[in-house]
Amino acid sequence: MKKNKQRKQKTKNRKLRQRNTPTKKGTKSVPITPVVAKLLQKRHEEFIEKFGREPGPNDPIEFDPSKDTPQRISIEAALAAQAQLVNLLEALGVHPAPCHAGRVCDFLVTTRSIHFIDDSQVTDWENAIRDWEKKSGEEATEMYIPHEIAEAVVLDLESM
Numbered sequence: 840m841k842k843n844k845q846r847k848q849k850t851k852n853r854k855l856r857q858r859n860t861p862t863k864k865g866t867k868s869v870p871i872t873p874v875v876a877k878l879l880q881k882r883h884e885e886f887i888e889k890f891g892r893e894p895g896p897n898d899p900i901e902f903d904p905s906k907d908t909p910q911r912i913s914i915e916a917a918l919a920a921q922a923q924l925v926n927l928l929e930a931l932g933v934h935p936a937p938c939h940a941g942r943v944c945d946f947l948v949t950t951r952s953i954h955f956i957d958d959s960q961v962t963d964w965e966n967a968i969r970d971w972e973k974k975s976g977e978e979a980t981e982m983y984i985p986h987e988i989a990e991a992v993v994l995d996l997e998s999m
Contacts, residue, residue: 949989
């Protein structure tokens with residue numbers, strides 16, 4: 840009960856823009872950090888440049904630039920990009936436990952995003968951390984990817 844109260848307070852304290860995100864139970868509002876806002880603006884501009892129009896509500900944010908019409912990138916391309924991100928995070932010295940969890944879960948949990956993901960995702964992430972501990976024989980000293988490092992790597996990848 841106390842943990843949920845802390846999560847709500849942290850969410851209230853953040854002065855971040857909100858975005859409605861679909862979930863299995865409808866939609867929920869999640870914060871948009873300045874870095875994510877910058878990335879979304881970049882995607883918006885790329886969309887207009889590629890397709891010559893404003894994106895509509897059903898157009899994908901992450902689109903396939905090789906297509907003549909707006910189409911989502913393939914799951915394979917998305918997973919390859921995430922694998923590249925996890926490899927870079929690991930190369931930068933992020934603890935191997937959350938990097939392992941990122942590979943196993945096919946999503947990333949940062950020190951900031953932990954407050955906004957579904958309980959089932961938290962459970963999956965924590966199970967992957969325990970799996971790493973069991974396989975490595977070590978205790979995980981970090982459960983989540985440091986948010987600032989993840990943002991810096993994403994920005995670096997975007998500039999390539």
